[in-house]
Amino acid sequence: MSESYLELRRKTGERDRSLREKVMSLEEAAQLVKDGSSVGIGGSTLSRTPMAMVWALIRAGRKGLSCARSITSSEGELLFASGASNHILTSWFSQGIVWGVSRIMRLYTEEKRARFEEWSHMAVGMRFRAGAMGVPFLPMRSMMGSDVLARLPEVRQIDCPFTGDKLVLVPALNPDVALIHVQRCDAYGNAQMDGLQFMDIDLAMAANRVILTTERIVSNDQIRRAPDHTKIPFFTVDAVVEVPFGCAPHECYGVYEPFFKHLDMYAGLLRKDAERGIAGYLERYFYGPKDWAEYLTLLGLEEMLDASRRGRRIYDD
Amino acid sequence: MTTETTTKTGVRNYTASELLAVMASRLLEDGQVVFAGVGIPLLAATLAQRLHAPGLTILFEGGTIGAFVEPGQLPPSTNEQRCTRRANMVLSSTDVLLLLQRGYVDIGFMGGAQIDRHGNLNSSFIGHPDNPTTRLPGTGGGNDIASLTQMIVAMKHEKRRFVEKVDFITSPGFIRGGASRRESGLLAGGMYRVVTDLAVMGFDEETRSMEVLALHPGVGLGDVQDNTGFELLVARDLGTTEPPSERELAALRHLDPDKLYIA
Numbered sequence: 001m002s003e004s005y006l007e008l009r010r011k012t013g014e015r016d017r018s019l020r021e022k023v024m025s026l027e028e029a030a031q032l033v034k035d036g037s038s039v040g041i042g043g044s045t046l047s048r049t050p051m052a053m054v055w056a057l058i059r060a061g062r063k064g065l066s067c068a069r070s071i072t073s074s075e076g077e078l079l080f081a082s083g084a085s086n087h088i089l090t091s092w093f094s095q096g097i098v099w100g101v102s103r104i105m106r107l108y109t110e111e112k113r114a115r116f117e118e119w120s121h122m123a124v125g126m127r128f129r130a131g132a133m134g135v136p137f138l139p140m141r142s143m144m145g146s147d148v149l150a151r152l153p154e155v156r157q158i159d160c161p162f163t164g165d166k167l168v169l170v171p172a173l174n175p176d177v178a179l180i181h182v183q184r185c186d187a188y189g190n191a192q193m194d195g196l197q198f199m200d201i202d203l204a205m206a207a208n209r210v211i212l213t214t215e216r217i218v219s220n221d222q223i224r225r226a227p228d229h230t231k232i233p234f235f236t237v238d239a240v241v242e243v244p245f246g247c248a249p250h251e252c253y254g255v256y257e258p259f260f261k262h263l264d265m266y267a268g269l270l271r272k273d274a275e276r277g278i279a280g281y282l283e284r285y286f287y288g289p290k291d292w293a294e295y296l297t298l299l300g301l302e303e304m305l306d307a308s309r310r311g312r313r314i315y316d317d
Numbered sequence: 318m319t320t321e322t323t324t325k326t327g328v329r330n331y332t333a334s335e336l337l338a339v340m341a342s343r344l345l346e347d348g349q350v351v352f353a354g355v356g357i358p359l360l361a362a363t364l365a366q367r368l369h370a371p372g373l374t375i376l377f378e379g380g381t382i383g384a385f386v387e388p389g390q391l392p393p394s395t396n397e398q399r400c401t402r403r404a405n406m407v408l409s410s411t412d413v414l415l416l417l418q419r420g421y422v423d424i425g426f427m428g429g430a431q432i433d434r435h436g437n438l439n440s441s442f443i444g445h446p447d448n449p450t451t452r453l454p455g456t457g458g459g460n461d462i463a464s465l466t467q468m469i470v471a472m473k474h475e476k477r478r479f480v481e482k483v484d485f486i487t488s489p490g491f492i493r494g495g496a497s498r499r500e501s502g503l504l505a506g507g508m509y510r511v512v513t514d515l516a517v518m519g520f521d522e523e524t525r526s527m528e529v530l531a532l533h534p535g536v537g538l539g540d541v542q543d544n545t546g547f548e549l550l551v552a553r554d555l556g557t558t559e560p561p562s563e564r565e566l567a568a569l570r571h572l573d574p575d576k577l578y579i580a
Contacts, residue, residue: 044379045394069394070410071457083466092457096393097355098577101454109452116452118441120417120460121378125411141418144462144488145501148456151446157502165500196380197397197409253398260393314398 016297042180042305053259130172189237256311425462436490436508463488474513491525
């Protein structure tokens with residue numbers, strides 16, 4: 001259920017919105033997310049996935065998170081399989097078309113161990129946008145006549161009071177916390193994002209708390225030299241964590257592309273035996289390493305260099 | 318004009334996926350604005366740009382306007398940086414999807430797991446949604462694209478994929494046929510063409526049932542019907558498509574040398 005407007009305003013009013021430093025570690029940021037919270041996840045599919053924060057939440061043993069993301073890839077499989085989440089609201093859920101239908105998504109949804117709540121891609125976006133706008137819903141013209149709509153009791157259909165057109169109204173989504181990864185931000189959380197934005201700006205505005213991970217922290221002076229590049233304002237942000245390669249093995253626009261060999265290896269493990277494969281993967285890459293640097297070491301220097309070279313290539317002629 | 322690519326012994330020198338990509342690319346016209354999904358649609362739209370439609374504007378749900386995907390650099394979804402190469406603009410994914418609703422898009426172009434007589438697509442559940450035999454990945458932007466614009470669907474022609482009634486309408490075609498799409502509240506768009514490795518199909522104006530418009534080279538009407546789980550209508554002026562030319566196949570193989578989409 002969408003919370004009431006005054007409750008939303010109260011929560012926002014209680015946040016410290018002053019221009020203050022909020023840099024912390026992944027472990028400290030993970031403490032800001034309580035079991036059972038609703039969590040908006042930034043990026044889409046393999047792009048700008050806040051993987052380091054997902055990694056930290058799984059390592060911290062979070063349970064029962066209710067997640068929402070535009071399109072869900074392997075991070076969703078890992079959230080399900082670790083028990084960190086038992087509910088993902090999204091428009092599409094599998095590692096990626098080139099790896100086929102997700103065996104973990106199938107296993108968890110078909111055996112009803114977890115819920116994959118399907119909305120159209122635009123509906124997810126309009127729900128975050130309504131949340132960002134501080135209105136309880138937005139009207140839209142898709143999903144009508146489909147069974148996607150038929151399975152969504154929260155949606156209302158109306159006849160437009162102006163034109164009489166049939167419209168669907170999708171309710172605002174104001175997650176307890178948003179996880180967003182960007183290329184750079186300052187210590188206050190002014191975030192500059194390169195390339196595809198997906199729904200991240202609306203998500204940041206909509207959420208009651210934002211944990212920002214970033215490839216690098218830059219000075220506030222540097223941010224102020226190009227304020228037009230700042231996409232998320234500092235007062236929506238509650239934590240800033242500097243995590244190089246924070247999306248690995250996914251992509252961060254202009255910095256690195258997906259680690260394809262690693263993703264093929266991961267898909268291979270799941271193809272062989274989904275449940276044991278992902279358990280072994282979680283053990284080796286999530287629970288095993290003592291910190292993020294050790295995780296990156298396991299991914300391997302060769303793959304990191306290759307992914308970086310491909311990532312930076314987007315700016316070459 | 319078209320070079321015959323069937324060898325002297327009558328054996329085709331292209332795969333079903335290659336045929337599908339080439340036939341799909343021919344349905345796009347220069348100057349159109351096309352919203353393309355990942356896989357064969359992305360590949361076919363990019364192929365059309367390289368061949369007969371250099372002014373084709375390709376949109377991706379990740380937020381790209383006017384992409385020119387590089388040969389050998391196909392993205393694993395429509396949300397990675399490879400999709401933005403040489404693009405005119407990037408928007409948020411919500412805003413690029415809203416362009417469909419506003420009416421700026423000529424053609425929506427998607428693949429499909431299962432389709433029915435009235436062009437409804439299922440990419441969500443095989444079996445009953447409460448107790449499915451297979452949970453599929455879902456709509457993505459498919460529902461929005463199919464709800465808001467004219468659609469071309471490219472898919473393999475198999476009986477299990479062409480069914481009387483889909484188990485679940487993920488992306489709406491003409492719903493129950495006739496005027497039911499409009500009555501559902503979908504005022505614009507609808508299924509325009511379904512292209513497969515066997516034929517090109519459209520939809521009857523009245524009943525909104527699937528109709529064979531043209532057969533691919535060497536394919537008989539019986540082959541198409543045998544691979545379809547419902548009775549197809551047949552156009553009075555049933556045509557035959559030209560086989561893929563050497564130029565088309567060479568351009569296609571140049572775009573996807575690793576056979577990421579045309580496996």
